Amino acid sequence: MPRRLLPLVLVLLATRVSAEERPSRADLQRALALHEQSVVRVRGPRTAGPGIIVGTEGQVLTSVRHVSLDAAQVEYDGRTLPATVVLANAYLKVAVVAAPAGTYPAAAVRVSTWSPAGQWLIGVVPGRGKRKDTPVGALARKAPEPFFDVDLALPPGSPLFDTAGRLVAVSVQRRGRGCRALPLEVVRQQLAAKVATP
Secondary structure, eight states, rough: OHHHHHHHHHOOOOOOOOOSSSOHHHHHHHHHHHHHHHHHEOSSSSSEEEEOOTTTTTTEEEEEGGOSSSEEEEEETTEEEEEEEEEETTTTEEEEEEEEOOOOOOOBBHHHHHHHOEEEEEEEOOOOOOOOOEEEEEEEEEEETTTTSOOOOOOOOEEETTTTSEEEEEEEEEEEEEEEEEHHHHHHHHHHHHHOOO
């Protein structure tokens, strides 16, 4: 299993950039296109929800709610694929699963030690009925470490992008009309620790 983790850890290298401004219409459309390309559905024994492809070999970041201890399924490109649980952390409410080996459209990621609080982020709010999915920008707010809150009604497992269209966090819990999210840096640390463990 560590062989499948190493490429993902290498992809999640730290970068530092300055604070973003309010997202433009082009920023929102870019996030929607990335969402449509890289978001899949992850199904466990009791529930299902979104996940986002973060590794070109089929690694998917999602909510721990959508997996069992050792298995999950990934719905991708009209197929239901068996997936192995690589990381599942109940406290952080996050999971990484690996779909069968292949080539997948991974989202561009940005991992850094910056604090999301006060930063503009973009999420794609699911449409209901005949309404289409809508990209929306919102400011991230402080929450108990290592989480942050954002006023976007995103289901657990949904991605959050910066204004440059890079994945920076994942929604892990609904909170009223918004959600609680976990930065990718925390996920990277968990994966690195797992690779380091024999």
